[in-house]
Amino acid sequence: MLIKDARFVLTPNGLLENKDILIKGNKIKSIGKTDKSGRVIDASNLAVMPGLINMHTHASMNLFRGISDDKKLQKWLQEDIWPLEEKLDGDKCYSGAMHAFLEMIRTGTTCFNDMYFYMDKVAEAAEEIGIRGNLGYGMIDLGDNSTDKQLKKTQRTIKRLKGDFSDRISPTVAPHSCETCSDELLRKAKSISDKNGIPLHMHLGETHKEVEKLLKEKGKRPVEHLKELGILDSGFIGAHGVHLTDEDIKILGKSNANIVHNPCSNMKLASGISPVPKMMKKKLNVCLGTDGAASNNNLDMFEEMKLTGLLHKLNSSDPTTMPVENILKLPGTNAGNALDQRIGKIEENNLADIVLVDLSDINMNPLHNLKSNLIYSGAKVVTSIIDGEIVMKEGKFTKIDEADVKRKFTEAAEEIVS
Numbered sequence: 001m002l003i004k005d006a007r008f009v010l011t012p013n014g015l016l017e018n019k020d021i022l023i024k025g026n027k028i029k030s031i032g033k034t035d036k037s038g039r040v041i042d043a044s045n046l047a048v049m050p051g052l053i054n055m056h057t058h059a060s061m062n063l064f065r066g067i068s069d070d071k072k073l074q075k076w077l078q079e080d081i082w083p084l085e086e087k088l089d090g091d092k093c094y095s096g097a098m099h100a101f102l103e104m105i106r107t108g109t110t111c112f113n114d115m116y117f118y119m120d121k122v123a124e125a126a127e128e129i130g131i132r133g134n135l136g137y138g139m140i141d142l143g144d145n146s147t148d149k150q151l152k153k154t155q156r157t158i159k160r161l162k163g164d165f166s167d168r169i170s171p172t173v174a175p176h177s178c179e180t181c182s183d184e185l186l187r188k189a190k191s192i193s194d195k196n197g198i199p200l201h202m203h204l205g206e207t208h209k210e211v212e213k214l215l216k217e218k219g220k221r222p223v224e225h226l227k228e229l230g231i232l233d234s235g236f237i238g239a240h241g242v243h244l245t246d247e248d249i250k251i252l253g254k255s256n257a258n259i260v261h262n263p264c265s266n267m268k269l270a271s272g273i274s275p276v277p278k279m280m281k282k283k284l285n286v287c288l289g290t291d292g293a294a295s296n297n298n299l300d301m302f303e304e305m306k307l308t309g310l311l312h313k314l315n316s317s318d319p320t321t322m323p324v325e326n327i328l329k330l331p332g333t334n335a336g337n338a339l340d341q342r343i344g345k346i347e348e349n350n351l352a353d354i355v356l357v358d359l360s361d362i363n364m365n366p367l368h369n370l371k372s373n374l375i376y377s378g379a380k381v382v383t384s385i386i387d388g389e390i391v392m393k394e395g396k397f398t399k400i401d402e403a404d405v406k407r408k409f410t411e412a413a414e415e416i417v418s
């Protein structure tokens with residue numbers, strides 16, 4: 001496949017103009033000029049950029065969009081989300097995730113990192129629509145002594161995801177948080193992740209309450225606790241990272257751990273402001289995520305990038321904080337590094353996960369500064385290529401029936417509240 005005459009191409013080496021991108025199989029073969037023909041996409045009025053990577057999601061929670069707003073996190077979970085989650089089953093999670101993938105692909109996301117339930121069903125949906133995914137069964141054992149059961153479920157999920165799906169689907173190990181998981185579960189989760197060579201994805205320092213609880217019970221902050229359990233290393237992906245001290249940041253940096261910023265969810269639940277500029281200064285690998293649609297309430301990574309810029313400029317009273325180059329790294333290069341996959345940047349031999357943005361759209365005019373337009377002005381993704389395959393062409397999904405997905409999703413969402 002050939003993306004021909006791209007007006008702009010966003011690469012790690014800067015913005016290229018008027019280039020062809022040749023895709024062979026699932027990889028980017030060359031970026032330059034070529035006489036090769038075959039299947040051609042005319043990109044003379046398009047910007048070519050790496051597909052965005054959403055590093056913290058609960059895709060099936062699309063079902064709960066708008067169901068419980070304006071509540072404190074603990075009340076939101078205990079009064080609304082947890083009772084509703086009791087009503088979930090594999091089919092509902094499939095429908096919720098499939099709908100989430102429509103939303104992700106339409107807004108430029110080509111890869112996600114998810115933690116939830118019925119992950120084999122979530123993987124089935126991802127496989128069908130063609131999106132790349134990292135999936136971990138969300139383990140919680142505090143209060144119900146289900147440690148072994150939880151770990152077994154994780155092992156079963158890993159086996160299933162490795163055996164029955166394409167290379168686009170990768171398993172992770174996903175203990176929910178320090179607040180909801182026993183030390184034994186966390187230790188054993190880490191050994192499963194080491195044994196399989198896969199990332200460990202969990203919530204970290206999302207709320208003040210989580211930190212207080214651990215300090216009271218163990219006399220340690222969550223980061224110290226995880227360090228002592230031997231969990232922090234380059235395969236660690238900690239979502240939120242809101243309540244972190246300078247010492248916590250130092251420990252995370254020394255461990256080469258990864259943090260996922262979720263500005264929208266943190267603002268909506270008033271969880272706090274993650275010290276992202278400080279972490280980036282200390283060379284921590286910071287990524288970006290939306291969290292689930294129940295606390296966001298969408299999965300638009302362009303919006304998340306804009307909020308990252310706005311939040312940290314305001315918080316520091318300094319408009320030079322988080323320039324566009326830094327923001328673009330979060331769902332790009334940094335996410336690829338955290339997952340240890342050749343994605344997140346347009347580079348020869350990388351996997352062909354690419355999105356094409358319409359430059360004739362009103363919001364893109366004038367084109368004084370493409371990167372600024374992409375982050376702050378509202379970009380419209382028209383075509384999405386994942387693993388060398390077109391999954392959305394000029395706004396139309398190529399592998400699934402959009403109307404059918406929406407119909408089944410609406411039925412599942414209504415059943416949950418009935």
Ligand SMILES: [Zn+2]
Pocket residue numbers: 056057058203239291292
């Ligand atoms: Zn979350």
